[in-house]
Amino acid sequence: MxxxxxxxxxxxxxxxxxxxxxxxxxxxxxxxxxxxxxxxxxxxxxxxxxxxxxxxxxxxxxxxxxxxxxxxxxxxxxRRPVTIDELPITPRRELPASVIPYLWPSRYCEADRFEAFVEREFPGANHGARVLAMAKWIREHLDYCPGASDARTTAVDVFVSRQGVCRDFAHLLASFARAAGVPARLVSAYAWDLDPPDFHAVVEVWLAGDWYLVDPTELAPHDGLVRIAVGRDATDIAFMxxxxxxxxxxxxxxxxxxxxxxxx
Structure with a gap:
């Protein structure tokens, strides 16, 4: 494309x-x-x-x-379609040095605040299916509401309010994933077929030795995402x-x- x-x-x-x-x-x-x-x-x-x-x-x-x-x-x-369901979650002790920081809480992703919830809500599977279950939960429990959040809104705020925009969905998914021991980073992207057109925020998770894109909003086709930058949260990927x-x-x-x- x-x-x-x-x-x-x-x-x-x-x-x-x-x-x-x-x-x-x-x-x-x-x-x-x-x-x-x-x-x-x-x-x-x-x-x-x-x-x-x-x-x-x-x-x-x-x-x-x-x-x-x-x-x-x-x-x-x-970008060919990739199914991450059965890709294994790498044990923390085997992670490469460059990936480890994406396990830690950050300004907008308070992963440590979600550990008990994630363990209870997404038990079991030590594979990518667990991450997909998190993304599905977010889509089903959050309303996409432009203007519902601002530059101060964190993942915890979004979890409580149950509404936000793409960066809020991404912050919550990254927080859930990190709480489960899956390195996750925010990605800013241009997105084909996004309505209305804008900068888009998605997530990459580390599974089986590589990074894989996951869009918890599912507002744009996966094969039409053009990455701009990556980072711990919106602080690192802001367009300006x-x-x-x-x-x-x-x-x-x-x-x-x-x-x-x-x-x-």
Missing amino acids: RLTIETDLRYHFAEPADVLLTVEVAQLPDQALIGDRLVIDGVGPLRAIDGEDGIGRRTWMRAEGDFQARYSAEVELD TIFGTAELIEQSVSVRRQDTALPG
């Missing part, structure tokens, strides 16, 4: 502020970046740095006044982190599929 991605971010900064922008498509084996372009107005010098775990790229800048960031990309996805204040003027995300015509 080949996708065309376009993002337009417009803000106004009344005072100068440092900004960390994370909107560029990550180059990974199952998503080949054909080409991309990032154009930013209203900022000082740009400095690119690697994303978390070396996945993706972030860009530092100093913004003031009217700010606009336009990003476009063309990407080829080659502002060290100061800014006024949102306009924001848009577009993901279109390029259908190849069959030869006549």
Whole structure:
């Protein structure tokens, strides 16, 4: 599947502020970046740095006044369906060093608060089926409600309120998985066929020696997810982190599929 991605971010900064922008498509084996372009107005010098775990790229800048960031990309996805039901959960003592931090609680994923609940609600199976049961529970018990949460909302808040948006669903699934001894990280993504179009948050879990995508919302096709960044929670994957204040003027995300015509 080949996708065309376009993002337009417009803000106004009344005072100068440092900004960390994370909107560029990550180059990974199952998503080949054909080409991309990032154009930013209203900022000082740009400095690119690697994303978390070396996945993706972030860009530092100093913004003031009217700010606009336009990003476009063309990407080829080659992600075959994978069933994780029978993939084994790796014992904690056998996890590689780079994966261990994704077992720990983080700012938005208070995994330690869910250990008793997870043990009682999702007993038994030491396989990926346990993670899928968690995702199903979240879909069945949470309402998807835009505006129901904000930048302070944690997994515990969502568990209590039983409503939220994609990042809240992802925070809760990551918390459940970590409580069960499954490393889990948040993933920001562009998503084909997501309605309305926006940045999307999903989860990757570590099973049988690799990371596997799980979307607890099931709002977009799995094979149409284009990863941008990964991290412990929304802190690490935010598309725009502002060290100061800014006024949102306009924001848009577009993901279109390029259908190849069959030869006549």
